[in-house]
Amino acid sequence: MGRWEPDARERLVRAALDLFGEQGYENTAVAQIAERAGLTKSTFFRHFRDKREVLFGGQDELAEVLTTGIAEAPEGAGPLAAVGAALVAVSAWFTDAQRAYGPQRQAVIAGNDELRERAALKMVGFAVAMTDALKRRGVAELEAAVAAELGVLAFQRGYDAWLEAGGDFGEITRRTLRDVREAASSLEGAE
Amino acid sequence: MGRWEPDARERLVRAALDLFGEQGYENTAVAQIAERAGLTKSTFFRHFRDKREVLFGGQDELAEVLTTGIAEAPEGAGPLAAVGAALVAVSAWFTDAQRAYGPQRQAVIAGNDELRERAALKMVGFAVAMTDALKRRGVAELEAAVAAELGVLAFQRGYDAWLEAGGDFGEITRRTLRDVREAASSLEGAE
DNA sequence: CATCGTGATGGGACTTGGTCTCATCACGGT
DNA sequence: ACCGTGATGAGACCAAGTCCCATCACGATG
Numbered sequence: 001m002g003r004w005e006p007d008a009r010e011r012l013v014r015a016a017l018d019l020f021g022e023q024g025y026e027n028t029a030v031a032q033i034a035e036r037a038g039l040t041k042s043t044f045f046r047h048f049r050d051k052r053e054v055l056f057g058g059q060d061e062l063a064e065v066l067t068t069g070i071a072e073a074p075e076g077a078g079p080l081a082a083v084g085a086a087l088v089a090v091s092a093w094f095t096d097a098q099r100a101y102g103p104q105r106q107a108v109i110a111g112n113d114e115l116r117e118r119a120a121l122k123m124v125g126f127a128v129a130m131t132d133a134l135k136r137r138g139v140a141e142l143e144a145a146v147a148a149e150l151g152v153l154a155f156q157r158g159y160d161a162w163l164e165a166g167g168d169f170g171e172i173t174r175r176t177l178r179d180v181r182e183a184a185s186s187l188e189g190a191e
Numbered sequence: 192m193g194r195w196e197p198d199a200r201e202r203l204v205r206a207a208l209d210l211f212g213e214q215g216y217e218n219t220a221v222a223q224i225a226e227r228a229g230l231t232k233s234t235f236f237r238h239f240r241d242k243r244e245v246l247f248g249g250q251d252e253l254a255e256v257l258t259t260g261i262a263e264a265p266e267g268a269g270p271l272a273a274v275g276a277a278l279v280a281v282s283a284w285f286t287d288a289q290r291a292y293g294p295q296r297q298a299v300i301a302g303n304d305e306l307r308e309r310a311a312l313k314m315v316g317f318a319v320a321m322t323d324a325l326k327r328r329g330v331a332e333l334e335a336a337v338a339a340e341l342g343v344l345a346f347q348r349g350y351d352a353w354l355e356a357g358g359d360f361g362e363i364t365r366r367t368l369r370d371v372r373e374a375a376s377s378l379e380g381a382e
Numbered sequence: 383c384a385t386c387g388t389g390a391t392g393g394g395a396c397t398t399g400g401t402c403t404c405a406t407c408a409c410g411g412t
Numbered sequence: 413a414c415c416g417t418g419a420t421g422a423g424a425c426c427a428a429g430t431c432c433c434a435t436c437a438c439g440a441t442g
Binding site for chain 4 (some may be wrong): 199
C-alpha cells in the first residue's frame, strides 16, 4: 500500500508544507511527514538531503537556468542586461501552482532560523552562479560579482512583488532590476 | 580539575579549530572537542548554540559594531560613505590574533556545506544590520539595501585581502569599497 | 508464461547533534 | 563557618541523518 503510488516527492512536499503550517517546522518530525505522505523516513531522505530541503526543491535547477540565461544573452549586452535576460529566462519556472504555495512557504521559512539560513545559502548560490556565468562572458570579476549581487537583490524583490500581486515574473523582475540599478547610480552621486 | 580553569570558551574554540584541521569538521564530535578542552558536551552547548557556531564567535557583536558605525557617521555623509565609516569602525575587531587563525578557519569553512551555510547567514545578518542602520539615517529602503549589499561585498573582499597581506583592516576595506563602487558605476555605462 | 534485473521502497540499527534536568563544586560575601 | 550564585558535570532523552539489507512492483526477455 502506498508503495508505488506516483509523485512520492510531491506528496512529501505537500505533507511537509501542511504539517509545518499546522504545528510549526520544529514540532514536526520527518517521520511524521513521511507517514502523512504514506511513506517512511528512509524514503524521505532519499528524495531530500535533509529536512530543510523539502522547502527548497528545484532551487538548484533554478541556478542552472540563470546560468544558461546569462550565457545565451545577446552578445552586445552588458552585465546588467545579461542578468536581466536571465531573470526573464527564469520566469517559466514560476507558475501559478508555485505561486499558490508561495505565501505559506515564505511564512514557514520566516519563522525558523535553520530555514532562513538555508534560504541565504540558496541566494548565495544564485549569486555565485551568475557571477561565474558573467565571467565566462568576459566580464571582469569584480564587475561580475557586483552585477550578480544586484541581480539577486532584484530577484528577491521581484519574487516578493510577484507573490503579492501576481502577473508575469519576467516583467516584474525587469522592473525591480531597473529600480535597483537606479538606486545604485543614485548612490554614486551622493558620495 | 579542569573545572574552574579560565577561558573555557577560548579553549573550546582552539580545541575545535585544531581537531577540525586534523580530522575534518564532520569527523569531529562535539564531545571530542569538549574533552580536548577539558570540558564536557553540556558545557560546549552552554557556550555555543550549536557545533557550527564555535567557528563564528563574536560575529554577532560585529553586526552591532557595524550598526553603530553607520549611526555615528558624519551627518552629511551619503550611504556609501556611512558604510565606509562602519567598515573602518570595525577594524578594531580584527587583531593580529584573529589573523593568525584566519586561514585555518577559512579552510575549514570552505570544506563543509553546513559551515558555508552559516557563513552565508552571517553575511546576510551584516547586510540586514547595515540596511536598517541606513534607513534609520533617513536613507530610502532600496538605496539602503543596495549600499549595504555593496558594503558586504567590500567587507568580504577586504577580509580576504587582509588575511593575505595583513595591514590595517580599515584602510584595506576602504580601498575595496572604492573598487566596488567603481565597478558598480562602470555597470551603468555598459547598459 | 516464467524468469530476471532494476529501481524504489520498508525497516531497523546506529551515531551524533542538541535539549533538559538535577546534582555538584568553586568562589565571594556575610 | 555559613550561604548564595554561577559555572560545570552527568546522564537521560529525542530527533536528524546514515547505513545496510530485505522486499516489492514493474518492464524486458526468453
